[in-house]
Every structure is written in C-alpha cells, then in structure tokens.
Amino acid sequence: MEVMSGRLEGAHDGVEGGPLHIAQARAWWQRLLGLMGRTRLPAGDCLAIAPCNAIHTFFMRMTIDVAFLDEQGRVLKTRYDLMPWRASLCLGAAMVLEFPAGGLDRFGVREGSRLVWD
Helix, strand or coil, X not given: CEEEEEEEECCHHHCCCXXXXXXXXXXXXXXXXXXXXXXXXXXXXXXXXXXXXXXXXXXXXXXXXXXXECCCCEEEEEEEEECCCCEEECCCCCEEEEEECCHHHHCCCCCCCEEEEC
C-alpha cells in the first residue's frame, strides 16, 4: 500500500492534529482486508479505503474510529469506537478513513472537516 501525508482542516476545539500518515487501500483485495489481522495502528496513522461507502470490522482485533468522506474530501459522517464484528454505511461517501480508537478526537475530526493531501 502506498503511504501519503495529509491533514484535516476544520477541526473542532482548535485541534488541528498535525500530519497524518495515510496508507491507501485502492486495490479490491486491499479494501477487503483493510485492518484485519492488525492488533494496533500507531497514533497519527490511518487507512484510507477508496472507493468505499461501507465498512465492516469482521475478524478485526481492535476498536477503530471511522470517518466517511465525499469526493471532495469533506467528512460526511463519523463513527467512534466501532468494535469488532460491526458494520457501518454512509450513502454518498467516496472514501473511508479508519483510525485507531480515539483518533477522531486526537485530530479533532468532525462532520464538515476536510482532508487535504500534502
């Protein structure tokens, strides 16, 4: 997977979270596997799954935070502490960012924030 840098603009409470290290899952098999099998994801790292408007945490071994983004990189929906064996959907989303649990708060992500690639 290719790793790129980005940041989220429009964070709440004045938190601008610093740079993100974003692994991109674009091939079908990368999107299917996502974070399965991992026990942790370092703070400041996230996984971008595109194209994608629905995710599952089947077979995952950690809790994650999720942000669904539209084609312009604007956050449409957030899910906090999504435990293993759950699923989430956001119609209109083009990409999903998966963070370690607590990542949305750490980076101040909220609906309306926007991902900017560096």
